[in-house]
Amino acid sequence: MVLTSVSTLSQAPRLPKAGETIHGHKFFIGFGGKGANQCIQAARLGAKTAMVCKVGKDFFGDNYIQNFKDNSVYTGFCGPFSSVSVSSTGENAIVIVAGANMLLCSEDLQKALPAIKRTKVLVCQLEISPQMSLMALRMAKENNVKTIFNPAPAFPDIDPDFFKVSDVFCCNETEAELLTGSSVTNVEEAHGAAQELLKRGCTSVVITLGPQGCVVHQAQQSAPKHVPTAAVPAVDTTGAGDSFIGALAFYMTHYPTLPLEEMAQRANQVAAVSVQAIGTQTSFPFKQDLPAALF
DSSP: OBOOEEEEEEEESSOOOTTOOOOOSEEEEEEEOHHHHHHHHHHHHTOOEEEEOOOOSSHHHHHHHHHHHHTTEEEEEOOOEEEEEEETTSOEEEEEEOGGGGGOOHHHHHHHHHHHHHOSEEEEOSSSOHHHHHHHHHHHHHTTOEEEEOOOSOOTTOOTHHHHTOSEEEEEHHHHHHHHSSOOOSHHHHHHHHHHHHTTTOSEEEEEOGGGOEEEEETTOSSOEEEOOOOOOOSOOTTHHHHHHHHHHHHHHHOTTSOHHHHHHHHHHHHHHHTTSSSSGGGOOOGGGSOGGGO
16 A cells, blocks of 8 residues: 555634634644555554655654554555544545655565565556556556556546556545536445446446445446445544545455455445544544444
Protein backbone atom coordinates (compact mmCIF):
# COMPACT_ATOMS: atom_id res chain seq x y z
CA MET A 1 0.00 0.00 0.00
CA VAL A 2 1.11 3.54 -0.66
CA LEU A 3 0.74 6.87 1.18
CA THR A 4 1.14 8.21 4.71
CA SER A 5 0.23 11.48 6.37
CA VAL A 6 -0.34 13.22 9.66
CA SER A 7 -3.76 14.74 10.35
CA THR A 8 -4.93 17.52 12.59
CA LEU A 9 -8.58 17.13 13.54
CA SER A 10 -10.87 19.69 15.12
CA GLN A 11 -14.49 19.28 16.16
CA ALA A 12 -16.99 22.09 15.73
CA PRO A 13 -20.80 22.43 15.74
CA ARG A 14 -20.72 22.58 11.93
CA LEU A 15 -18.30 23.10 9.04
CA PRO A 16 -17.43 26.80 8.55
CA LYS A 17 -18.57 28.64 5.43
CA ALA A 18 -16.04 30.27 3.10
CA GLY A 19 -14.37 33.17 4.90
CA GLU A 20 -16.05 32.33 8.22
CA THR A 21 -14.38 31.71 11.57
CA ILE A 22 -16.17 29.57 14.17
CA HIS A 23 -15.24 28.12 17.55
CA GLY A 24 -14.32 24.45 17.81
CA HIS A 25 -14.49 22.44 21.02
CA LYS A 26 -11.90 19.70 20.51
CA PHE A 27 -8.58 19.38 18.69
CA PHE A 28 -6.04 16.59 18.33
CA ILE A 29 -3.30 15.33 16.03
CA GLY A 30 -3.61 11.83 14.64
CA PHE A 31 -2.39 9.59 11.87
CA GLY A 32 -4.10 9.58 8.50
CA GLY A 33 -3.59 9.38 4.76
CA LYS A 34 -5.67 7.07 2.62
CA GLY A 35 -3.08 4.39 2.04
CA ALA A 36 -1.96 4.39 5.65
CA ASN A 37 -5.55 4.17 6.87
CA GLN A 38 -6.40 1.33 4.51
CA CYS A 39 -3.25 -0.52 5.50
CA ILE A 40 -3.89 -0.14 9.24
CA GLN A 41 -7.50 -1.33 8.92
CA ALA A 42 -6.43 -4.43 6.99
CA ALA A 43 -3.74 -5.13 9.58
CA ARG A 44 -6.19 -4.79 12.48
CA LEU A 45 -8.39 -7.43 10.89
CA GLY A 46 -5.45 -9.82 10.71
CA ALA A 47 -3.86 -9.23 7.30
CA LYS A 48 -0.08 -9.24 6.98
CA THR A 49 0.63 -5.77 5.58
CA ALA A 50 3.46 -3.55 4.31
CA MET A 51 3.66 0.13 3.34
CA VAL A 52 5.61 1.59 0.42
CA CYS A 53 5.90 5.32 1.04
CA LYS A 54 8.07 8.33 1.86
CA VAL A 55 8.01 10.14 5.21
CA GLY A 56 9.71 13.31 6.36
CA LYS A 57 12.87 13.22 8.46
CA ASP A 58 11.13 14.90 11.38
CA PHE A 59 9.02 14.32 14.47
CA PHE A 60 5.95 13.46 12.39
CA GLY A 61 7.82 10.98 10.19
CA ASP A 62 9.40 9.22 13.19
CA ASN A 63 6.06 8.90 14.92
CA TYR A 64 4.41 7.70 11.74
CA ILE A 65 6.86 4.85 11.37
CA GLN A 66 6.33 3.92 15.02
CA ASN A 67 2.57 3.94 14.52
CA PHE A 68 2.91 1.45 11.65
CA LYS A 69 5.08 -0.78 13.82
CA ASP A 70 2.59 -0.57 16.68
CA ASN A 71 -0.06 -1.84 14.25
CA SER A 72 2.14 -4.70 12.97
CA VAL A 73 2.71 -3.11 9.55
CA TYR A 74 6.05 -3.87 7.87
CA THR A 75 7.97 -0.60 7.37
CA GLY A 76 11.06 -1.77 5.47
CA PHE A 77 9.91 0.11 2.35
CA CYS A 78 9.15 3.12 4.15
CA GLY A 79 4.82 12.96 4.72
CA PRO A 80 2.18 14.69 3.57
CA PHE A 81 0.19 16.74 6.02
CA SER A 82 -3.61 16.85 6.01
CA SER A 83 -5.99 18.94 8.06
CA VAL A 84 -9.45 17.55 8.81
CA SER A 85 -12.45 19.42 10.20
CA VAL A 86 -15.41 17.47 11.55
CA SER A 87 -18.83 18.87 12.35
CA SER A 88 -21.00 17.60 15.19
CA THR A 89 -23.06 15.69 12.62
CA GLY A 90 -20.02 13.71 11.53
CA GLU A 91 -19.33 15.50 8.22
CA ASN A 92 -15.74 16.28 7.29
CA ALA A 93 -13.59 18.42 5.02
CA ILE A 94 -10.00 17.48 4.14
CA VAL A 95 -6.97 19.36 2.83
CA ILE A 96 -3.90 17.46 1.61
CA VAL A 97 -0.34 18.74 1.18
CA ALA A 98 1.55 15.98 -0.59
CA GLY A 99 5.05 16.67 0.76
CA ALA A 100 7.40 13.69 1.04
CA ASN A 101 5.22 11.21 -0.82
CA MET A 102 5.75 12.99 -4.14
CA LEU A 103 9.39 11.92 -3.80
CA LEU A 104 8.43 8.26 -4.13
CA CYS A 105 10.10 7.14 -7.36
CA SER A 106 10.52 4.12 -9.64
CA GLU A 107 13.68 3.08 -7.79
CA ASP A 108 11.67 2.80 -4.57
CA LEU A 109 9.13 0.59 -6.32
CA GLN A 110 11.83 -1.60 -7.80
CA LYS A 111 13.22 -2.16 -4.31
CA ALA A 112 9.75 -3.22 -3.21
CA LEU A 113 9.18 -5.53 -6.20
CA PRO A 114 10.19 -8.74 -4.35
CA ALA A 115 7.56 -7.96 -1.71
CA ILE A 116 4.96 -7.03 -4.34
CA LYS A 117 5.53 -10.37 -6.05
CA ARG A 118 4.79 -12.21 -2.80
CA THR A 119 1.72 -10.23 -1.82
CA LYS A 120 -1.86 -11.28 -2.51
CA VAL A 121 -3.46 -7.84 -2.84
CA LEU A 122 -1.94 -4.45 -3.70
CA VAL A 123 -3.85 -1.26 -2.90
CA CYS A 124 -2.99 2.08 -4.52
CA GLN A 125 -4.38 5.62 -4.40
CA LEU A 126 -3.56 9.03 -5.89
CA GLU A 127 -1.94 10.72 -2.92
CA ILE A 128 1.43 9.97 -4.50
CA SER A 129 2.49 10.63 -8.08
CA PRO A 130 -0.13 9.04 -10.39
CA GLN A 131 2.71 7.64 -12.50
CA MET A 132 4.08 5.76 -9.49
CA SER A 133 0.66 4.35 -8.55
CA LEU A 134 0.15 3.18 -12.12
CA MET A 135 3.63 1.63 -12.19
CA ALA A 136 2.93 -0.24 -8.95
CA LEU A 137 -0.38 -1.55 -10.27
CA ARG A 138 1.26 -2.72 -13.48
CA MET A 139 3.97 -4.49 -11.52
CA ALA A 140 1.30 -6.27 -9.49
CA LYS A 141 -0.69 -7.36 -12.55
CA GLU A 142 2.45 -8.65 -14.26
CA ASN A 143 3.00 -10.87 -11.23
CA ASN A 144 -0.61 -12.11 -10.89
CA VAL A 145 -1.27 -10.03 -7.76
CA LYS A 146 -4.84 -8.82 -7.20
CA THR A 147 -5.22 -5.05 -7.26
CA ILE A 148 -7.52 -2.48 -5.66
CA PHE A 149 -7.31 1.05 -7.01
CA ASN A 150 -8.86 3.93 -5.08
CA PRO A 151 -8.80 7.03 -7.36
CA ALA A 152 -8.55 9.56 -4.55
CA PRO A 153 -8.10 12.43 -4.61
CA ALA A 154 -9.82 12.05 -7.98
CA PHE A 155 -9.33 14.12 -11.12
CA PRO A 156 -11.32 13.64 -14.33
CA ASP A 157 -8.56 12.83 -16.81
CA ILE A 158 -6.76 9.93 -15.12
CA ASP A 159 -4.72 7.65 -17.35
CA PRO A 160 -7.09 5.09 -19.00
CA ASP A 161 -4.66 2.33 -18.03
CA PHE A 162 -5.72 2.70 -14.38
CA PHE A 163 -8.94 0.92 -15.30
CA LYS A 164 -7.17 -1.88 -17.15
CA VAL A 165 -4.90 -2.75 -14.20
CA SER A 166 -7.64 -2.63 -11.55
CA ASP A 167 -9.24 -5.85 -10.38
CA VAL A 168 -11.39 -3.69 -8.11
CA PHE A 169 -11.86 -0.02 -9.01
CA CYS A 170 -13.23 1.41 -5.75
CA CYS A 171 -14.39 5.01 -5.41
CA ASN A 172 -16.99 7.01 -3.51
CA GLU A 173 -19.92 8.88 -5.04
CA THR A 174 -18.01 12.17 -5.37
CA GLU A 175 -15.11 10.50 -7.17
CA ALA A 176 -17.47 8.54 -9.41
CA GLU A 177 -19.25 11.76 -10.36
CA LEU A 178 -15.98 13.49 -11.22
CA LEU A 179 -14.75 10.56 -13.30
CA THR A 180 -17.99 9.99 -15.23
CA GLY A 181 -19.32 13.54 -15.45
CA SER A 182 -22.71 12.34 -14.23
CA SER A 183 -24.50 13.00 -10.95
CA VAL A 184 -24.06 10.25 -8.35
CA THR A 185 -26.26 10.99 -5.35
CA ASN A 186 -28.27 7.80 -4.96
CA VAL A 187 -28.22 4.09 -5.70
CA GLU A 188 -29.85 4.40 -9.13
CA GLU A 189 -27.32 6.98 -10.29
CA ALA A 190 -24.48 4.88 -8.85
CA HIS A 191 -25.70 1.97 -10.98
CA GLY A 192 -25.25 4.09 -14.10
CA ALA A 193 -21.81 5.31 -12.99
CA ALA A 194 -20.67 1.76 -12.23
CA GLN A 195 -21.71 0.61 -15.69
CA GLU A 196 -19.79 3.48 -17.27
CA LEU A 197 -16.64 2.82 -15.23
CA LEU A 198 -16.75 -0.92 -15.93
CA LYS A 199 -16.79 -0.21 -19.67
CA ARG A 200 -13.36 1.39 -19.30
CA GLY A 201 -11.68 -1.94 -18.69
CA CYS A 202 -11.59 -2.82 -14.98
CA THR A 203 -12.64 -6.25 -13.73
CA SER A 204 -15.07 -4.88 -11.17
CA VAL A 205 -16.30 -1.58 -9.77
CA VAL A 206 -17.34 -0.72 -6.22
CA ILE A 207 -18.91 2.69 -5.52
CA THR A 208 -19.31 3.46 -1.83
CA LEU A 209 -22.33 5.54 -0.86
CA GLY A 210 -21.89 6.21 2.86
CA PRO A 211 -25.09 5.34 4.76
CA GLN A 212 -26.60 3.93 1.56
CA GLY A 213 -23.98 1.15 1.48
CA CYS A 214 -22.33 0.53 -1.87
CA VAL A 215 -22.93 -0.61 -5.43
CA VAL A 216 -20.95 -3.52 -6.89
CA HIS A 217 -20.63 -4.25 -10.60
CA GLN A 218 -18.54 -7.03 -12.13
CA ALA A 219 -17.64 -7.86 -15.71
CA GLN A 220 -19.56 -11.14 -15.56
CA GLN A 221 -22.72 -9.49 -14.19
CA SER A 222 -25.53 -8.22 -16.38
CA ALA A 223 -26.28 -5.33 -14.00
CA PRO A 224 -24.84 -3.64 -10.88
CA LYS A 225 -26.06 -4.73 -7.46
CA HIS A 226 -26.79 -2.60 -4.43
CA VAL A 227 -25.23 -3.81 -1.17
CA PRO A 228 -27.00 -1.94 1.68
CA THR A 229 -25.61 -1.25 5.14
CA ALA A 230 -27.27 -0.97 8.53
CA ALA A 231 -28.09 2.50 9.86
CA VAL A 232 -25.82 3.55 12.73
CA PRO A 233 -25.38 6.80 14.70
CA ALA A 234 -22.49 8.50 12.91
CA VAL A 235 -20.11 10.49 15.13
CA ASP A 236 -17.28 11.04 12.61
CA THR A 237 -17.28 9.75 9.03
CA THR A 238 -13.61 10.63 8.43
CA GLY A 239 -11.80 7.56 7.11
CA ALA A 240 -14.90 5.41 6.69
CA GLY A 241 -14.10 4.82 3.03
CA ASP A 242 -10.55 3.84 3.97
CA SER A 243 -11.88 1.44 6.60
CA PHE A 244 -14.08 -0.11 3.89
CA ILE A 245 -11.17 -0.52 1.45
CA GLY A 246 -8.85 -1.89 4.12
CA ALA A 247 -11.50 -4.44 5.08
CA LEU A 248 -12.11 -5.30 1.43
CA ALA A 249 -8.38 -5.92 0.96
CA PHE A 250 -8.41 -8.18 4.02
CA TYR A 251 -11.29 -10.26 2.68
CA MET A 252 -9.76 -10.51 -0.79
CA THR A 253 -6.58 -11.79 0.88
CA HIS A 254 -8.00 -14.19 3.45
CA TYR A 255 -11.32 -15.20 1.85
CA PRO A 256 -10.63 -15.04 -1.89
CA THR A 257 -13.45 -17.43 -2.78
CA LEU A 258 -16.14 -15.23 -1.22
CA PRO A 259 -18.32 -13.43 -3.77
CA LEU A 260 -17.30 -9.77 -4.09
CA GLU A 261 -20.77 -8.71 -2.95
CA GLU A 262 -20.33 -10.66 0.30
CA MET A 263 -16.90 -9.08 0.81
CA ALA A 264 -18.49 -5.66 0.29
CA GLN A 265 -21.29 -6.47 2.73
CA ARG A 266 -18.78 -7.39 5.43
CA ALA A 267 -16.63 -4.35 4.63
CA ASN A 268 -19.76 -2.21 5.04
CA GLN A 269 -20.14 -3.57 8.56
CA VAL A 270 -16.52 -2.85 9.44
CA ALA A 271 -16.80 0.72 8.13
CA ALA A 272 -20.07 1.21 10.03
CA VAL A 273 -18.19 0.56 13.28
CA SER A 274 -15.57 3.15 12.36
CA VAL A 275 -18.05 6.03 12.00
CA GLN A 276 -19.28 5.57 15.56
CA ALA A 277 -16.07 6.98 17.10
CA ILE A 278 -13.91 10.07 16.63
CA GLY A 279 -10.87 10.07 14.35
CA THR A 280 -9.59 7.94 11.51
CA GLN A 281 -7.32 5.12 12.61
CA THR A 282 -8.38 5.62 16.23
CA SER A 283 -11.88 4.57 15.21
CA PHE A 284 -10.89 1.54 13.16
CA PRO A 285 -11.95 -1.74 14.79
CA PHE A 286 -9.72 -4.71 15.56
CA LYS A 287 -10.82 -8.24 14.71
CA GLN A 288 -11.72 -8.93 18.34
CA ASP A 289 -14.08 -5.93 18.33
CA LEU A 290 -16.23 -7.39 15.56
CA PRO A 291 -18.84 -10.16 15.36
CA ALA A 292 -17.38 -13.63 14.74
CA ALA A 293 -19.77 -13.97 11.78
CA LEU A 294 -17.59 -11.54 9.82
CA PHE A 295 -14.76 -14.09 9.89
